[in-house]
Amino acid sequence: MTDQATLDKLNAGFKRLQDSKECHSLLKKYLTQDVFDKLKSRKTAMGATLLDVIQSGVENLDSGCGVYAPDAESYKTFGELFDPIIEDYHGGFKPTDKHPPCDFGDINQFVNVDPENKYVISTRVRCGRSLQGYPFNPCLTEAQYKEMQDKVKAQLATFEGELKGSYFPLTGMDKKTQQQLIDDHFLFKEGDRFLQAANACRYWPTGRGIYHNDAKTFLMWVNEEDHLRIISMQKGGDLKQIFGRLVKAVKHIEQKIPFSHDDRLGFLTFCPTNLGTTIRASVHIKLPKLAADRKKLEEVAGKYNLQVRGTAGEHTESVGGVYDISNKRRMGLTEYQAVKEMQDGILELIKIEKSM
Missing domain, CATH: 3.30.590.10 (Glutamine synthetase/guanido kinase, catalytic domain)
Structure with a gap:
């Protein structure tokens, strides 16, 4: 579970994001109250929290994207946030889609x-x-x-x-x-x-x-x-x-x-x-x-x-x-x-x- 100090920072950051009229990031678009409540207590095996994912976008309200993955597992652990952002940015790459294997071709x-x-x-x-x-x-x-x-x-x-x-x-x-x-x-x-x-x-x-x-x-x-x-x-x-x-x-x-x-x-x-x-x-x-x-x-x-x-x-x-x-x-x-x-x-x- 995420500790209280991290939760306090998360709540303050989420409020800042919601209150901003100038922010148009993908983070703001897809971090709804429902998604926030689901993810705020989660942690990856390496100890990454939702705060690690969103802190750049919360601090820089002019971000275009606003999220980073602190480790590989974050893409699954915080999938409810990453999946719609990926779909939006990559032109409709849905959660059910699969990227093809590496092929450099001829x-x-x-x-x-x-x-x-x-x-x-x-x-x-x-x-x-x-x-x-x-x-x-x-x-x-x-x-x-x-x-x-x-x-x-x-x-x-x-x-x-x-x-x-x-x-x-x-x-x-x-x-x-x-x-x-x-x-x-x-x-x-x-x-x-x-x-x-x-x-x-x-x-x-x-x-x-x-x-x-x-x-x-x-x-x-x-x-x-x-x-x-x-x-x-x-x-x-x-x-x-x-x-x-x-x-x-x-x-x-x-x-x-x-x-x-x-x-x-x-x-x-x-x-x-x-x-x-x-x-x-x-x-x-x-x-x-x-x-x-x-x-x-x-x-x-x-x-x-x-x-x-x-x-x-x-x-x-x-x-x-x-x-x-x-x-x-x-x-x-x-x-x-x-x-x-x-x-x-x-x-x-x-x-x-x-x-x-």
Whole structure:
């Protein structure tokens, strides 16, 4: 059972959420009195409570989602809250639906989406992974952060060929290295306020680090928002090469480090917006004619299940006419299908731009 101090905080947080006229988060939408009463006393085997799930959304009333999973079990223990949020965010992925098994498909089906280098500036494919048997950020101990980093580091050291590179722990990082990684847009900063409020930044910078290959076309964040953020990227539009590199890396890490996976939800991560394939394939692209009207651009992109964001991602504006366009769907389809949706949509957008 949840202790009284936690219950008091939960009751105060729930009241704050209900009283707010400005809050439009998925948390507020689905945490009804009935659901709250059902869940407020529950605890997972690792000790996570409803407070761990909702504290970020209660503190930051401008959250879009407002919930995080403190451990893998939370998705079931607090299912009455997570299920409708997942269904809403992931476009109708119902509690009775099942995410398909992992399938990267045939890499040779992918192409260079812009061989003439006229529109696409760079391409990036990333995914999130959690290490099986460990909770997510709010429930991790300092010793676990270190232990996870050691396990991952040992496997990274076995990368060969184009994936071979160096690991940089945040602890004790010198200013020069730090500045270089910031200049390369590789280094993540200490958590934003949403992560801070979710208790995701404890023991910072212990157990955190970044790996990149020598060519700086592959990198991995260790223990930032997720246990692992795996990223493959390069200039231009050669999606086949970029996705191929990501798949090779993921398979190599998995040989020694099992990932947290659920038969229904796919790969499990800290945030319910990033489940299933956890894949976001994106391009930085200039489409001056189509983007002359951002609403039109978003409308056309929407037809191909693509999401349009500003140059620096969510909640940002376009700089110099450059947009970040990515696949929107991450659940209910395979990794291959998610990346293929991005590829097919971008090819169509370029075709439309050329015809204008």
